[in-house]
Amino acid sequence: MKSPLDVGGNRTGADASPELAKEMMEGATMSPVETGFDLTAMEAIRSLYSRGAEPFGTMPPPPSVKGKMKSGMQKLKGKSPAVFLDLIADRLAFERTGTRLYEALLVKYDASDAQPGGPTRDEILHIHDEELEHFGLLMECMKTLGADPTAISPTADADAVASTGVMQLLSDPRSTLTECLHAIHMVELVDNDAWEMLASLADRLGHDSMAEQFRHALSQENDHLRMVRSWLQNTIEGQVGIS
Amino acid sequence: MALDLLHEKGTPLEKQVFTWRELAPHPYSKLDDDAFTRVRVIFMNGIEAGTIRFSHGAASMVNGELRQQLAMTRRIDHMQQVMVNWMNPADQTPLETTIGYEQVAIEVTASVAQHEPDPYLAQVYRFGMLEDFDHLYRFSALLDRLEGKDPNNILQSYTDITPGRATAVEHRHPLDDLRRPYERETASPISKLNALTILSAEHQTRDYYMNIAPIYADPVARQLYAEIAAIEEQHVTQYGSLIDPEESVLEKWLLHEANEVYNYWSCMQQEGNPRIKAVWERFLDYELGQMHHVARLLEKYQGREAAELLPETLPDPIGFHSHREFVREVLANEVDLRANGTEIVPLDQEHGRSLAVRDQLNSEGSPSEAVASGYRWEPGTELANVVQMRKSS
Numbered sequence: 199m200k201s202p203l204d205v206g207g208n209r210t211g212a213d214a215s216p217e218l219a220k221e222m223m224e225g226a227t228m229s230p231v232e233t234g235f236d237l238t239a240m241e242a243i244r245s246l247y248s249r250g251a252e253p254f255g256t257m258p259p260p261p262s263v264k265g266k267m268k269s270g271m272q273k274l275k276g277k278s279p280a281v282f283l284d285l286i287a288d289r290l291a292f293e294r295t296g297t298r299l300y301e302a303l304l305v306k307y308d309a310s311d312a313q314p315g316g317p318t319r320d321e322i323l324h325i326h327d328e329e330l331e332h333f334g335l336l337m338e339c340m341k342t343l344g345a346d347p348t349a350i351s352p353t354a355d356a357d358a359v360a361s362t363g364v365m366q367l368l369s370d371p372r373s374t375l376t377e378c379l380h381a382i383h384m385v386e387l388v389d390n391d392a393w394e395m396l397a398s399l400a401d402r403l404g405h406d407s408m409a410e411q412f413r414h415a416l417s418q419e420n421d422h423l424r425m426v427r428s429w430l431q432n433t434i435e436g437q438v439g440i441s
Numbered sequence: 442m443a444l445d446l447l448h449e450k451g452t453p454l455e456k457q458v459f460t461w462r463e464l465a466p467h468p469y470s471k472l473d474d475d476a477f478t479r480v481r482v483i484f485m486n487g488i489e490a491g492t493i494r495f496s497h498g499a500a501s502m503v504n505g506e507l508r509q510q511l512a513m514t515r516r517i518d519h520m521q522q523v524m525v526n527w528m529n530p531a532d533q534t535p536l537e538t539t540i541g542y543e544q545v546a547i548e549v550t551a552s553v554a555q556h557e558p559d560p561y562l563a564q565v566y567r568f569g570m571l572e573d574f575d576h577l578y579r580f581s582a583l584l585d586r587l588e589g590k591d592p593n594n595i596l597q598s599y600t601d602i603t604p605g606r607a608t609a610v611e612h613r614h615p616l617d618d619l620r621r622p623y624e625r626e627t628a629s630p631i632s633k634l635n636a637l638t639i640l641s642a643e644h645q646t647r648d649y650y651m652n653i654a655p656i657y658a659d660p661v662a663r664q665l666y667a668e669i670a671a672i673e674e675q676h677v678t679q680y681g682s683l684i685d686p687e688e689s690v691l692e693k694w695l696l697h698e699a700n701e702v703y704n705y706w707s708c709m710q711q712e713g714n715p716r717i718k719a720v721w722e723r724f725l726d727y728e729l730g731q732m733h734h735v736a737r738l739l740e741k742y743q744g745r746e747a748a749e750l751l752p753e754t755l756p757d758p759i760g761f762h763s764h765r766e767f768v769r770e771v772l773a774n775e776v777d778l779r780a781n782g783t784e785i786v787p788l789d790q791e792h793g794r795s796l797a798v799r800d801q802l803n804s805e806g807s808p809s810e811a812v813a814s815g816y817r818w819e820p821g822t823e824l825a826n827v828v829q830m831r832k833s834s
Contacts, residue, residue, distance in 0.1 A: 209597055214598075218597075219820060
């Protein structure tokens with residue numbers, strides 16, 4: 199079985215075949231192209247479309263009157279409740295997908311050789327369970343606010359686009375546990391900051407109970423980030439041979 | 442390695458079976474496999490798709506046993522196409538795969554153009570090749586400027602990245618995309634196989650661009666794929682019109698099967714990845730089995746022997762290697778050629794109706810010109826050159 203750290207099999211890069219690369223260089227200069235790194239024509243097309251573009255979509259219908267009464271959303275008069283709901287919906291979708299990411303990481307872990315200082319199965323499962331718990335918490339928050347926890351909000355959609363590659367990597371049988379930890383590290387860094395912002399926003403909007411629950415989730419996310427950083431660092435140092 | 446086409450019987454149809462696990466095999470490596478392994482995978486997906494497309498069309502023109510037999514072989518071809526196409530890896534973006542598609546179009550068409558005995562058909566292949574050559578340059582600029590990646594990591598230095606016949610001037614009136622068909626009674630068998638080969642490869646390219654373009658968010662990418670897909674549609678019209686419409690359904694069917702044999706045989710001889718070579722060997726035997734099955738139907742329904750249509754041994758295989766010198770020569774001599782009706786003509790003889798079509802399409806700007814404005818391929822992307830220039834200034 200090959201390891202990605204084996205040396206010599208990679209055929210990319212000009213140095214893989216210097217003679218052919220020299221011919222490529224000749225070929226590139228055969229035709230009369232004025233090199234100017236000229237992106238103005240591309241940027242003009244992009245600007246033209248951007249100016250007339252519709253958004254990905256809009257927020258779901260507002261909470262029912264009963265929901266507003268129940269949730270205290272009427273207190274947000276003069277502010278934009280849609281922003282708060284959009285961010286909760288975003289976090290909800292992120293935690294739901296995050297749960298699936300840790301399921302994929304478990305499969306990856308089971309197929310890998312244990313690395314000293316790397317994750318244990320129980321630790322991965324522990325984080326998985328907390329991501330699931332956070333998803334449940336956010337569903338309850340949405341219901342409390344009279345909003346639909348099953349809808350996709352615009353920011354949830356945008357963040358799902360931004361993080362598409364993470365699941366693509368984790369579900370690929372060829373990716374290694376270390377490569378997947380790199381991706382999870384990225385996810386946890388974002389997740390951490392996003393919980394911080396959400397808790398702070400809940401505070402400022404006067405949703406004290408939610409703010410408290412969000413701060414509890416944040417402290418769990420801090421643990422996740424610390425663990426992932428430590429696994430990644432230990433694994434890399436082990437591979438280098440300096441552990 | 443010679444192959445006795447008429448006597449090698451291959452795998453009987455009833456033994457051509459699959460499991461889901463086989464149908465979703467491990468892919469090739471984008472980083473470690475030779476670029477021509479990717480070329481062959483993309484190419485054979487196109488050959489299978491071509492036969493399946495023919496089979497569906499033929500089924501609407503026949504009934505009874507022939508319709509049943511078409512369904513039987515078509516199902517096997519479908520499974521073969523799945524196994525081949527699923528060897529493309531998930532870490533290869535659709536735009537990187539697009540670079541692979543254009544490498545197929547250039548290198549396979551260059552090989553076919555050199556082996557084609559009919560001078561008119563050879564001229565048509567060279568004409569199309571220079572257009573795909575330009576597509577590679579435009580898509581390379583897009584890959585560099587959108588994804589920040591070096592297209593040569595896909596091409597592995599086998600295929601030049603430089604303008605060909607500019608995509609912006611490739612847009613023609615439909616009547617200037619039709620060509621004269623070969624004549625079934627007099628054309629050599631390799632001419633018939635060549636036409637099916639390039640038609641299949643170009644048709645899958647058209648379909649691929651039509652399917653993957655909408656996944657791109659960037660308006661430049663969406664416009665560029667729209668523009669180049671339109672040329673691929675023109676190429677399908679061009680290459681499809683090379684085939685004699687007087688051939689019977691059974692005759693065409695036998696030729697498709699023989700063409701699959703020819704192309705798997707070509708792949709098998711040149712494949713360096715042992716796991717993928719085994720797939721080409723297995724499917725060569727499958728296609729031989731299918732071809733002899735159709736030969737029996739030809740005899741039963743038309744009283745004709747396959748030997749009347751097929752050569753005893755296969756011609757030279759498709760050359761899966763760099764045709765750099767040939768492409769450069771064609772580029773130097775033929776870049777200014779145009780089409781007028783069925784003829785390839787000098788620049789000044791192009792029909793006005795094509796100029797009108799082109800002017801209309803380009804009247805709000807040309808994405809292929811915009812994307813490649815001031816673009817020259819550099820190892821490590823054009824940004825490597827920018828860094829150098831900033832250092833020295």
